[in-house]
Amino acid sequence: MQEPIRITRREMLKCILAAPLSAVLTGLPAPRAHAQLDEFSPPEWEWVLLWEGRATIDNAWRDIKGNNANPFATVSRTTNYSQLLWTGYKMGGVNLEYRVLARSVDFSGMPLASGWFPIGQGVITTPPQRWFRLMINEGHWDEYRIELRSASPQIVHSRLLARWDYLPK
């Protein structure tokens, strides 16, 4: 009777990840498998999609959803995230002004006070129908509002991601 093979989950992962590739490359799975495993490292964070859509931006300060009511947050419950990554696509040729605002909330989810803490602002000057990207490095705020303004109306597509870090092993 054959002896059962005792194999841990980690060992099985080595075989599944590395052995097929190494077999193709060299025909000698074992040494290649170990080399591959040494280079394998788990991800340090993952991206979480917070919002995706488009809005018509005009001369009023509107958020990326098109909402011009300043007290409303664009995204909420963002305390865990260390960064936000905003990727956009600008349809018009007019410059796009932006400002990034943030605030904290109490235990019930109510904002600590009226208004916002300004994190950053600037102007997107790319030509029409071009992509742009903005990394928001000031993380761990409870709520964010990303406002835009354009001298003449234009459609802006947005995709807002949040970076959620893993604890180191």
Added chain:
Amino acid sequence: MGLLTEIDTGGHTMPIRFLKNASEIADVSWETPLPVLEASKERKLVQADRLLVSDIIVDNNANRDLTNSTAADQPTLSNCLLYHTLLWTMFKIGAADITYIIEGRMTDFSGAPLDASWRQVATGTITGAANTWHRIAITDTNGLYYDQYRIRVQASSSTSQRSVIVGVRR
């Protein structure tokens, strides 16, 4: 031959077994599939916790902390060993400048402070007009990791302020 339970080793077949838990080795089957897809999910994501929300009137008392306590030995925050960084958001209602002192200390296994008094972690002054938001990142090169903190605030004239403190693990 089962779909997942055997592999061809060139002249004979052998079952695939794996360590299901600390003491059990199981055959791979539909009921007990290989858990390799769980590998990345086993890692824990960083949690940022809301530790304190307060609304106090800051005055000239140098011992007043964010919980409105003036007892010098009373911590503002406890059980904070997990936190690498504290993020303090303040909404300053009055116009007066607010001076702050942040102190930390460690506790023994029973939770009692190792000794009296505190070690100063940071100090500074929050300036600006009335009704403005402020944020202070309290951290250190290698992380904070104190068990307890006392956060004292003082102003030359009475002024209201609201605070939220978020602890960030790393």
